[in-house]
Amino acid sequence: MDNLGMVFGLTGAAIAALFAGIGSAVGVGIAGQAAAGATSEKPDLFGKVLVLQLLPGTQGIYGLLIAFITLSRIGIMGGQAPTVGQGLLYLAACLPMGFVGLGSGIHQGKASVASINLVSKKEDQFGKAMIFPAMVETYAILALLISILSIFGIK
Amino acid sequence: MTVSGKQYIDAVTRIHIKENDLLSKEFLEQLVQAEDYDACLAMLAEKGWGCGGERDGQLVSRDVKDIIKSERDRAWDLMREVLHEDIRKLDIFLIPIDYHNLKAAIKETRLGHEYDDIYMDQGAFPAEMVREAVQKKEFDKLPERMAKVGEEALGVFLRTGDAQLCDTMIDKAAIEELVATADETDSTALKEYAELTAVSANIKTALRAYKTGKNQEFLENALAECKTLNKTALIKATLVGIDELVDYLSGTAYGDGGAEFDKSMSAFERWCDDLLITRMKVQKWNPFGIDPLAAYVLACENERKSVRIILSGKKNGLPAETIRERIRETYA
Numbered sequence: 010m011d012n013l014g015m016v017f018g019l020t021g022a023a024i025a026a027l028f029a030g031i032g033s034a035v036g037v038g039i040a041g042q043a044a045a046g047a048t049s050e051k052p053d054l055f056g057k058v059l060v061l062q063l064l065p066g067t068q069g070i071y072g073l074l075i076a077f078i079t080l081s082r083i084g085i086m087g088g089q090a091p092t093v094g095q096g097l098l099y100l101a102a103c104l105p106m107g108f109v110g111l112g113s114g115i116h117q118g119k120a121s122v123a124s125i126n127l128v129s130k131k132e133d134q135f136g137k138a139m140i141f142p143a144m145v146e147t148y149a150i151l152a153l154l155i156s157i158l159s160i161f162g163i164k
Numbered sequence: 165m166t167v168s169g170k171q172y173i174d175a176v177t178r179i180h181i182k183e184n185d186l187l188s189k190e191f192l193e194q195l196v197q198a199e200d201y202d203a204c205l206a207m208l209a210e211k212g213w214g215c216g217g218e219r220d221g222q223l224v225s226r227d228v229k230d231i232i233k234s235e236r237d238r239a240w241d242l243m244r245e246v247l248h249e250d251i252r253k254l255d256i257f258l259i260p261i262d263y264h265n266l267k268a269a270i271k272e273t274r275l276g277h278e279y280d281d282i283y284m285d286q287g288a289f290p291a292e293m294v295r296e297a298v299q300k301k302e303f304d305k306l307p308e309r310m311a312k313v314g315e316e317a318l319g320v321f322l323r324t325g326d327a328q329l330c331d332t333m334i335d336k337a338a339i340e341e342l343v344a345t346a347d348e349t350d351s352t353a354l355k356e357y358a359e360l361t362a363v364s365a366n367i368k369t370a371l372r373a374y375k376t377g378k379n380q381e382f383l384e385n386a387l388a389e390c391k392t393l394n395k396t397a398l399i400k401a402t403l404v405g406i407d408e409l410v411d412y413l414s415g416t417a418y419g420d421g422g423a424e425f426d427k428s429m430s431a432f433e434r435w436c437d438d439l440l441i442t443r444m445k446v447q448k449w450n451p452f453g454i455d456p457l458a459a460y461v462l463a464c465e466n467e468r469k470s471v472r473i474i475l476s477g478k479k480n481g482l483p484a485e486t487i488r489e490r491i492r493e494t495y496a
Binding site: 039042043044045046047049050051119122123125126127129130 | 171173174175176177178180181182183184246449451452
């Protein structure tokens, strides 16, 4: 099969976008439920809880970025069709973002729910409440870094 | 990895916000120190207590019973609003009311008179349904467990006229249903509630049995099984005496309770309520599941008990110290 390298590369891009996107969707979804509950009792909290709800949304964006870079290098949106070996390397390079995006998105969502609860009870703790879900972001960023470095390292 | 089961995230967030409106220990102390009953009512009204939640609103009544009922209705209306059809998951808290109505219906049937004011109208099943089922002996209209004990207790009561035996049978069945219902859930808070209720009921029954000189057979029939107290050891200790009972409890998680029932039954009841609410406090920061909702229901119940004690105390002119020592631990 002539395009097997491209198939592997495309699979990697799909994994990055798909799993990181699912992670963010679940995370933003559960944080949204908490945000809606908080806003129904205290409408003034809308601005604060919206920020907390959006925090788990970044994994989806990182996944999109990795998918986009991959597509632009494997002959779909640019670059040349990779060999089978290169395609497998692209696939491997996309895995960190896909899987870490999934896990961190869901858990960041849970941390956001807890922080929304904290802000709902103690409004003045918004600054601290932001930090807890933001800590989870670290691991999504590390995965993003590794995926980017890997993709750009493929010759 | 995914969020499995019902997490009640929006409901829990709403309830956590509502926790801020629960009466604090400091406020209860201010109530105790208030000049009189009217001053207490005015302070409660400022908080929206007894006014349907509206701050500085109009009190539904000046009567303690009505005020407490309105607060109970308000708490349950809120739970129904946040849980919708899943409110049935909190039916466990209504089991004691249903069984109370069963006892009332059995006594009414035996006496052949109707007494409307002995029923409680906030159970999982309408009081009228329980009354009708017992009066017409149509026990199949009741839930299975309740029907079984209801039929047996009515038979015993009609045959022997022993009201205490009848009450004991129903109380034990209520506790067993409570524990069984909690065991069917995966809720830590509900299991904790059921277990502590069973423990407290068993210790109180054991104490009363000791004081009235009941025998081993009575205790074996009256005490419910629970996980954290050994029924055989409890019976054995009760038959020997109070000191033996205190000694047995000191080897369990309820050692402190022994010192309390040495003071009085109401001190022990307060200790039980405080223990339960203290164990529930961990739910204040739990953002997921039915547990924080169950804890809130119990917190409201403890709050109502405290306010009832204070208002009744003020009405009867009890000294502040006497009132203070009966007030329950707050959840807020």
